[in-house]
Amino acid sequence: MLKRNKPDCADLIAKAKLGDSDAFADIIKQYYGLVMHYLLGMGVKHSDAEDVAQEAFITLFRKIDQVTNPSTFTAWLLRISRNLFIDKLRKEKKIDVSGSQFELELLSSNLSPESEVVSNSEVSDIFAGLKSRERVILELRVFQNMSFAEIGEVQGMTEGNVRLVFHRLISKLRDRLANEFGKV
């Protein structure tokens, strides 16, 4: 069956603004994986990532009326998630943010194993073995049609680096597809 039960984002936001609880739940279901992989890709431990994600959705929903452009919704949600995580680290004094040059890359010293190895629950599929950060970049570009500059901004990477990772990924997946089918 070809049915893919993925409601339109703009539609969900409109319904959520009217207080539709199903719309809120659908937004959570639709974006949970992205937010979680985004946080895991930054080196957040799974349990912490769930806490941050939960807080991010709550923050987002409380400000849902401010969403005027659904196309910027994803970037906004990820920015909220990142800021909440940084706040959490600040509170726990795990990072020094006193310097002027705070880069997300610095967080990698606290990398959790989850950021390298994707959940065991995921069965073999075309994305098998991809790191969380790679999944997020692929999703933002292919499924959300975000520009490399926008992706760089939310990922704390340069536009050039995002391009580099993206093309490497496409090349990897293209080879995988070709191998699966034994030719092309």
Add this chain to the structure above:
Amino acid sequence: MDEKECKNVTEQLTDPKNLTEAGKKHIKVCKKCATTVSLLLTLKAGPTPTAGLVPSPTFVNSVLAGIGIKSAVASSAATSTATATSKTVVTVAVALGLATAVGLGLTLGTDDSFNNILKNQKSESAKRNIIEIELLELEALKNIKSPVLKFDSPANETK
């Protein structure tokens, strides 16, 4: 083929703006880019790369409670994603068929088929387009050996 040109085409294919004429011409003679088209069609027809992680009902309910909604809606939290992850042999076979057809320089059908499919984020419409292409490409597909899809249906990803 010029690697730089192939990368440029890949970027166009994943951009909401249309493919340029030069890009379309390039795809018709470049096997690598034809495979990229196939890959993108396959990806668009299936789950997103992050769809494997699904929220528990407890998670959904906690968020809803956080904004003052007491709800039992979350009892089937994983359902929609599980449905979303179903992939069919037909879709992938057609996607590959399209790319192979392009790679062989066969007729592509409507001129803007790529753009209609690739820029479309609404999967239902994307599938309609894929099916339309299936009809358009039937002749071309007759001579193409159908691939055997090895990817599991990830419905069991959701515990």
